Every structure is written in structure tokens, then in C-alpha cells.
Amino acid sequence: MVCLRSFLEEHEGECVLFGDWNVVCEASERFGCVYNQEASSVFNSFIHDLGLVELPLEGRRFTWVNKTASKMSHLDHILTTNDYGPLLSKFFNSWLLNEEFDGVVRQGWSKDEELFFDKLKALKLKINTWAIERRRVANENKNLITGKIKEIDDKIDEMVVDENDLLERKDLCAQLDYIKKLEDMDMIQKSRIKWDVEGDENSKFFQALLKQKGQSMQSMSKFERDGNLVSPPTLSPTVTFSELENTWLEHSILEEEIREAVWDCGSSKASGPNDFSFSFIKDY
Incomplete structure (x- = not known):
């Protein structure tokens, strides 16, 4: 130390x-x-x-x-040596569909901070605060819409509904469907993140079998061929590169190459479970 x-x-x-x-x-x-x-x-x-x-x-x-x-x-x-700021609780691509989100990003990308990491820290904090409030408002709106639809449905049962009520119910159902669509997007993303982090029982089971089989193959000193015991061949692969290939492998990475690598990544994916998705990176 x-x-x-x-x-x-x-x-x-x-x-x-x-x-x-x-x-x-x-x-x-x-x-x-x-x-x-x-x-x-x-x-x-x-x-x-x-x-x-x-x-x-x-x-x-x-x-x-x-x-x-x-x-x-x-x-x-x-x-x-740097405080990278608070982790995003999780970045959901459904936020990109919210008309407020662009303004949140522009406000969070502080002009007062000079270092990139400080800007990123301020942005994460702003988005986390907005996301908590957005979730609260969305739940309140969902409960309010559901309550209004129930009131109109009660009028329908009592045969006292008019045309305005039916039009309002149609509009409320459209709003509720949109809210559920965003919730479904978040649930799908959560399930993918959980699977990427934890895997599933089947994959762990088969990986264990393959590992055990690989170990047994490695421990095998001789095997039978045509009735005779022979030793397995010893493999010692060597790879050589030409001077031109070495130069290409060691050259500095260009900004265009980084951009191409990022843009080739799936928009719904991210570098980590709590990081910005590539969809966010491509948009901003």
C-alpha cells in the first residue's frame, strides 16, 4: 500500500x-x-x-x-479518484417517449460543471428525481382514470349514460391503454435485465454439465483407438501476425470506430443493469 x-x-x-x-x-x-x-x-x-x-x-x-x-x-x-455520482435506479426506454424527458436531460446536463463525470453525476441525479415524481404522478393518473371509467360503467349498468359519457369513456380507455403500454415496456426491460444478471436455472444446469464434461476430457490421459490405448495429441497453437497486421491491431481507436461500435449495439441494451441504454446514447 x-x-x-x-x-x-x-x-x-x-x-x-x-x-x-x-x-x-x-x-x-x-x-x-x-x-x-x-x-x-x-x-x-x-x-x-x-x-x-x-x-x-x-x-x-x-x-x-x-x-x-x-x-x-x-x-x-x-x-x-472520481465520484461517479448516484447510480440510476434503472434507465427505462419508456422515459424517452415522455414529452418532459428531453427538458429534464437538458436541465440536468449542467453547464456549470466542466468535467464530464461531474456533468454525468448531475444528470443522473436530475433523472432519478424526475423518475420518482413521474412514477408517483403516473400512479395517481392511473387510479383517477380507472375511477372515472368505473363511474361511467355504473351509469351504463343503470341505463342513464349519454353520448358524452361514452366519448369520455373511449378517451379514458385510450389513456389507460397508453399507461399500461409504458408499464409493459418497463416490465419487459426489467425481466431482460434480471435474466442477464441472474440467468435461469436451465442455463446454469447445462453450463455445469458442460464444465464437468470439459474437466473429465482434460483429465483423460489415454483413450482407445482400434483396440489400442493411445495418448491424445498435444496441441500448442501459435498465431503469428504480419507487420501490417500488428500495426493495424495497435493503431489508435478512432472516434468513428467507437460510434460505429455503439450504433451496432441493440437500442434496448446497456453497458450495465443501472446504466443509460444505448437508445438514450443514440438520441443524445
Whole structure:
């Protein structure tokens, strides 16, 4: 850690440090283990003195567990020189259909901030705040519309409905269908994100079978061919590139190439479950 501190103090620029640090920040990150307060103080001073920010990890509370689960520790940490701001709860493509969203993005992309990460932080915060309010308003409108439709349906049952009521009911049903369409879009996106993150039981089962089969094939020292035991061939593939190919592989990536790679990605996809979708990136 001393060498790493010296390196960071001697060099400028942004960096991300991650891995198993074999140390915790506080006693609550240990269970069934001896807590070394001195080591934690050194690690916390390292983070504070260099102005680092620890990014939150998702998933289980502890990152190391012994075989009997009697000892557990949170030893993995991701440290960065930049605060990337709050994560989006999730970015839904249905937001792009909302007429207010463009104004939210323009307001959130602060002109006061000079650094890109600071702009992104302000934008995420603005979108999160708007999304919470939008969800509240949408639920209120849905309940209001549903209540009005029920009132008109009661009039229909009592045979006291007029033409204006029927026209209003048609308009209310169209509004309700649009709200449900947006909800369905969000549900589909949520299910895809969950499947991408967790997979499903079938895929895990077959992956385990393939892994077991691969291990058994690797452990096979000899096999039978024409009644004789022979050793499998030893494969040592080598790949060579010409000077021109090496030059092409090592050339600087152009902005046009990055744009082409992004535009080739599916619009409903994202670089992570809590990141902006490629549809948002393409629009803005």
C-alpha cells in the first residue's frame, strides 16, 4: 500500500483501484474474525489522504467466506479518484417517449460543471428525481382514470349514460391503454435485465454439465483407438501476425470506430443493469 500511495502521489490523472485488499474499513465488515483496528485506520487514511471514493458493491454483504461459513469478511473494494455520482435506479426506454424527458436531460446536463463525470453525476441525479415524481404522478393518473371509467360503467349498468359519457369513456380507455403500454415496456426491460444478471436455472444446469464434461476430457490421459490405448495429441497453437497486421491491431481507436461500435449495439441494451441504454446514447 505504501508503494501504491507513492505512485499515486507522483502521477496525475484519474484511476480506478479494485481487488482483494485483505483489509476492512470497519468492524461491521468482519464476522467471526478478529478485527484489526490499526490496519483499518491505515486503509481509511490511505483512502482519505488520496481523495479516493469507494464505489458501492451490489450483491452479498461479504466477499470472502470460509468453507464452514463461520468466518466472513468484506475484503474487496473498488476505489476511484472520481465520484461517479448516484447510480440510476434503472434507465427505462419508456422515459424517452415522455414529452418532459428531453427538458429534464437538458436541465440536468449542467453547464456549470466542466468535467464530464461531474456533468454525468448531475444528470443522473436530475433523472432519478424526475423518475420518482413521474412514477408517483403516473400512479395517481392511473387510479383517477380507472375511477372515472368505473363511474361511467355504473351509469351504463343503470341505463342513464349519454353520448358524452361514452366519448369520455373511449378517451379514458385510450389513456389507460397508453399507461399500461409504458408499464409493459418497463416490465419487459426489467425481466431482460434480471435474466442477464441472474440467468435461469436451465442455463446454469447445462453450463455445469458442460464444465464437468470439459474437466473429465482434460483429465483423460489415454483413450482407445482400434483396440489400442493411445495418448491424445498435444496441441500448442501459435498465431503469428504480419507487420501490417500488428500495426493495424495497435493503431489508435478512432472516434468513428467507437460510434460505429455503439450504433451496432441493440437500442434496448446497456453497458450495465443501472446504466443509460444505448437508445438514450443514440438520441443524445
